[in-house]
Amino acid sequence: MARVVLEVRDVTKRFGGLVAVRDMVFDVHQNEVLGIIGPNGSGKSTMINMISGTFPPSAGSIRLNGQEIAGKPAHRIARQGVARTFQLVRLLPELSVVENVVAGAAFGHRQRWGAEAESFARQLLERVGMGRQVNMPVSSLTYINTKRVELARALACEPEVLLLDEWLAGLNPTELETGIDLIKSLRDDGRTIILVEHVMDAIRSLCDRCVVMSSGAKIAEGTPADVLSDTEVIRAYLGADEDA
Amino acid sequence: MITLRDIRNLLLAAAALGLAALLPFYDSGYILSIATTMAMFTVLATSWALFSGPTHYISLSTAAFFGLGTFVTGLGFQTLPRGRLPLIAAGIGAVLAAVVGLVTLRLSGVYFVIFTLGLAELVRQLVTWVQNRTGQRGMYVLTSITERDIYWQLIGLAALVFLLGWLIGRSRLGFALRIIGNDETVAKHSGIDTAMAKIVLFMNSGAVAAVVGALLAPRYIYIEPSTAFAPILSFQVVIMALLGGTGRLWGPLAGVIPFTILWEFISRHAPNQTLLLLGVAFLLIVYVLPGGFVGLYDRLRRRFGAWGQ
Numbered sequence: 183m184a185r186v187v188l189e190v191r192d193v194t195k196r197f198g199g200l201v202a203v204r205d206m207v208f209d210v211h212q213n214e215v216l217g218i219i220g221p222n223g224s225g226k227s228t229m230i231n232m233i234s235g236t237f238p239p240s241a242g243s244i245r246l247n248g249q250e251i252a253g254k255p256a257h258r259i260a261r262q263g264v265a266r267t268f269q270l271v272r273l274l275p276e277l278s279v280v281e282n283v284v285a286g287a288a289f290g291h292r293q294r295w296g297a298e299a300e301s302f303a304r305q306l307l308e309r310v311g312m313g314r315q316v317n318m319p320v321s322s323l324t325y326i327n328t329k330r331v332e333l334a335r336a337l338a339c340e341p342e343v344l345l346l347d348e349w350l351a352g353l354n355p356t357e358l359e360t361g362i363d364l365i366k367s368l369r370d371d372g373r374t375i376i377l378v379e380h381v382m383d384a385i386r387s388l389c390d391r392c393v394v395m396s397s398g399a400k401i402a403e404g405t406p407a408d409v410l411s412d413t414e415v416i417r418a419y420l421g422a423d424e425d426a
Numbered sequence: 427m428i429t430l431r432d433i434r435n436l437l438l439a440a441a442a443l444g445l446a447a448l449l450p451f452y453d454s455g456y457i458l459s460i461a462t463t464m465a466m467f468t469v470l471a472t473s474w475a476l477f478s479g480p481t482h483y484i485s486l487s488t489a490a491f492f493g494l495g496t497f498v499t500g501l502g503f504q505t506l507p508r509g510r511l512p513l514i515a516a517g518i519g520a521v522l523a524a525v526v527g528l529v530t531l532r533l534s535g536v537y538f539v540i541f542t543l544g545l546a547e548l549v550r551q552l553v554t555w556v557q558n559r560t561g562q563r564g565m566y567v568l569t570s571i572t573e574r575d576i577y578w579q580l581i582g583l584a585a586l587v588f589l590l591g592w593l594i595g596r597s598r599l600g601f602a603l604r605i606i607g608n609d610e611t612v613a614k615h616s617g618i619d620t621a622m623a624k625i626v627l628f629m630n631s632g633a634v635a636a637v638v639g640a641l642l643a644p645r646y647i648y649i650e651p652s653t654a655f656a657p658i659l660s661f662q663v664v665i666m667a668l669l670g671g672t673g674r675l676w677g678p679l680a681g682v683i684p685f686t687i688l689w690e691f692i693s694r695h696a697p698n699q700t701l702l703l704l705g706v707a708f709l710l711i712v713y714v715l716p717g718g719f720v721g722l723y724d725r726l727r728r729r730f731g732a733w734g735q
Contacts, residue, residue, distance in 0.1 A: 234615055260617035274608035285605050288598055289617035295598055339617065 184212040187374050188233070188343050193242030193252070195228050195398075202228040204398045206242070210343060215365075215375045217389035217406065221419055225398040226378045227269060230347050233376070234266045235259035246342060263291040263342030267332045267349050269378075273320045280316050283307060283334045290339025299338075306334040310364060326357045333364075344368075344375045350384050362387060382410070394418070439588060447581050450574040458573055462645070464686045465580035466638055470659075471667040471678035473587050473634035476594060477627040478664075479672025480603035483534075486660040487526070487542035490549045491519045491632045493655035495639020497553065500565045500649045512579075512637045519636025520629040522549075527625035534610075543657065550655035557651070564650030571644040579641045587634060591675045599623060658704075662689075665704055668711045671718025680719040 188210040195203040203225040210216045218226045232239045235256035244252040251259050265286065274282050283303035287294045294302050307316050310330040315323065323331065329349060336344055350361045362384050369375065369388065379385050385392060385406050392409045394402040396418035402409040409415050449461050470488055478485055495515040502511050530541045557563065594600040602623045605613040613620050643649060662685075670681025685707065693700050715722055 236611075236615075255619075256614040257617050257619050260615055266615055268611075272609050272612050274605055274612060276608050277604065285601070285612070286616050288601060291617070293617075335612075335616070 184214065186210070187212050187247060188376070189243075189245040189248075190229075190233070191243045191245075193229070193232060193239045193244060195225070195232060195237075196240045202398050203232070203239075203395075206393075206395075206400055208393045208400065208403065210374060210376060212374055213369075213372045214390045215369050215377060215388055217377045217379055217385050217392040218395060219379060219385055219392055219409075220395035220401075224395040224418075226395055227347060228398075229395070230266065230345050230376070230378055233259075233343075234264050234345055257289070260290055260339060263339075264345065265290060265336040265339040265341035265343075266345035267329070267336050267347055269347045269351070271325075271328045271332050273323075273328055273331055275320050277320065278316075279307065279312070279318055279320060279323070279331055280304060282320060282331050283338050286335035286338030291342065292340040294338075303334070303338060306337050307331070309337070310334045311360070326353055326361065329353075329361070330364075337368075342374060344373055345378075346375060347378045348380065349377070350379060350381050358383070386410070436592075440585075443581060443585050443588075447578060450577055454574060458577060460686065460690055462573055462577045462580065463690070464682055465577060465584060466642060467663065467666055467682045467686060468679050469580060469584050469587055469638050470635055470663045471670070471682055472584070472591060472675070473631040474663050475667045475672040475678045476587075476591050477603075477624070477631045478667070479677075480600070480607045481624060481627070482607045483531070483624065483628075484539045484664060485542045485628070485631070486539055486657070486664065487545045487632070488635050488660040488663045489655050489657050490542075490546035490660075491522065491635035492639035492642075492659055493546070493549060493553070493651070494518055494522065495636035495641075496567075496643040496646065496649050496654045497639075498636070499640045499643035500567050503567060503569060503643070512640045515636040515640035516633040520633040522636075523629040523632025524625055526632075527628040528621075531621060531624045531628065543660070546655050546657055546660060550651045553655070554651045564648055566648055567643045568647065569644045573645065576641055576645055580638070583634070583637060583641070588675060590630070594627075595675065599626065603627060661704060665707050665711070667718075669707055669715065669718050671715075671720025671722075673717055673720045673724070677718055677720040 186209045190206055190208050193203060193206045194201065206229060208216070218229060220226055231237055232252070233244055235251070235254055235258070238253035242252065243250060246262055246264065249262065251262060251264070274285060277285065280300060280303050283306055284299045287299040287302055304316055307313065310333050312327060312330050312334065315327065320328070320331070333349065346365070349365070350358060353361050358381065365375070365384070365388055377389060389406050391404060392406050393400055394409050394415050401418060402412045402415050450458055470492070474485065474488060477483065498515040498518060499511050502514065526545060530538055533541060602613065602618045605616065605618060606620050606623060610620055639654070646653070666681040666685045667678040668681070669685055670679060671677035688703055689700060692703050711718065717724065
């Protein structure tokens with residue numbers, strides 16, 4: 183088995199009296215695409231936010247290449263090699279498309295600046311399928327292209343782990359196909375990715391393994407085929423028998 | 427990398443500053459007095475915009491730093507070497523800005539504005555309190571420094587601030603600030619130490635405002651807290667910078683010149699109506715000139731094509 187890049191151990195997050203994530207344990211291996219799935223409100227985004235440093239866990243440990251990152255500020259974690267996209271796309275509206283990507287390259291895990299950063303950004307934009315629109319203002323982009331730019335910005339950090347928080351959400355069927363192919367090609371590049379996703383097709387075709395969360399706890403872990411046929415998982419998604 | 431355009435801009439700026447420096451030979455009375463005021467506001471508004479322009483953090487604390495600077499000169503001009511006073515003021519301004527920055531820069535939007543406004547008042551009250559305890563009142567700053575000296579010092583300081591702004595604009599720090607101004611969450615997750623970047627720039631504008639205060643103290647002759655820390659100064663700086671526009675380095679200057687002339691004109695003919703000018707300028711910025719004169723210039727250029735093409 184490949185080397186463990188990210189190690190999550192007994193991570194818990196409480197918001198006041200509400201336990202959003204409870205004793206989560208999982209590993210992410212190098213070159214692996216791990217899906218975190220589960221019904222709405224099951225704590226997936228909270229988990230992602232703790233890994234990326236949006237807020238600290240209440241308890242537990244998160245290690246990146248053996249180094250503790252739990253509770254560190256987001257910019258430190260980013261420099262150590264975690265890059266992310268956001269559930270609701272966040273671009274920098276006053277910056278051009280290229281500058282948006284340079285923003286990821288200039289301060290992230292492997293820092294680039296000046297002409298080198300710009301050519302790297304252009305290369306990545308090409309990579310995500312945005313070769314021609316690099317000088318356009320961000321406001322004129324189509325929805326899928328805003329997602330592409332955000333993805334390129336995350337890639338520009340050259341992260342050890344890439345977090346995609348519902349990157350495929352909101353795409354129409356044609357775009358979805360393009361999107362899945364794009365993520366697949368990133369996987370083939372050997373990137374390590376954590377994917378929070380609702381789209382079942384994407385989970386089946388992209389994830390090597392899945393962690394299923396329900397009410398903040400892990401209820402299953404394994405290959406997509408295995409977990410999606412797990413009775414507890416089905417119950418979590420479709421409700422208990424008495425509700426059905 | 428320095429391009430031909432950079433060299434041209436640097437030469438133009440140097441020529442403009444050199445020309446401005448010749449003014450005292452032309453007139454040493456009324457015009458010099460207005461020019462000194464303009465130079466003062468140019469330095470204050472430009473350094474203010476270096477921080478507040480890209481980050482959109484509106485600071486109303488200029489008066490606090492400026493007032494401290496005047497008191498450094500007021501307290502030290504008889505005992506300390508004159509050249510050292512602005513440096514001491516810069517140090518005190520930077521330290522105060524760092525402390526304030528650490529406490530407040532996590533506040534956003536209107537909370538930050540209110541706090542910085544309160545800061546000037548807080549410092550003023552503290553100074554007044556100390557003066558009452560020690561039995562002091564205001565102080566006289568009687569020196570042989572002339573308006574002309576002050577003007578030249580301000581022009582020199584302006585050159586320094588413009589150079590600094592130009593360098594920051596090209597640096598990773600400048601880029602980081604633009605990202606922070608656009609989306610602070612993205613900035614953090616892209617690896618930017620947002621608190622540090624903001625504090626560094628806030629310290630810069632605090633230090634510069636304190637130096638301006640230290641240089642200008644001899645002009646006021648008599649210094650007391652209520653005038654040295656007058657909050658109107660903070661508002662003037664903000665309005666001038668926004669009127670000119672913070673999108674370019676020369677933006678605040680484009681606001682300072684017309685505003686100072688108008689202000690001077692109104693305070694001579696209708697001294698009670700200066701606040702009205704402040705209000706009207708503010709309305710103008712909000713409703714007509716959201717990007718200031720710089721924004722207008724950019725819009726016109728986009729409509730009619732670039733010059734010379």
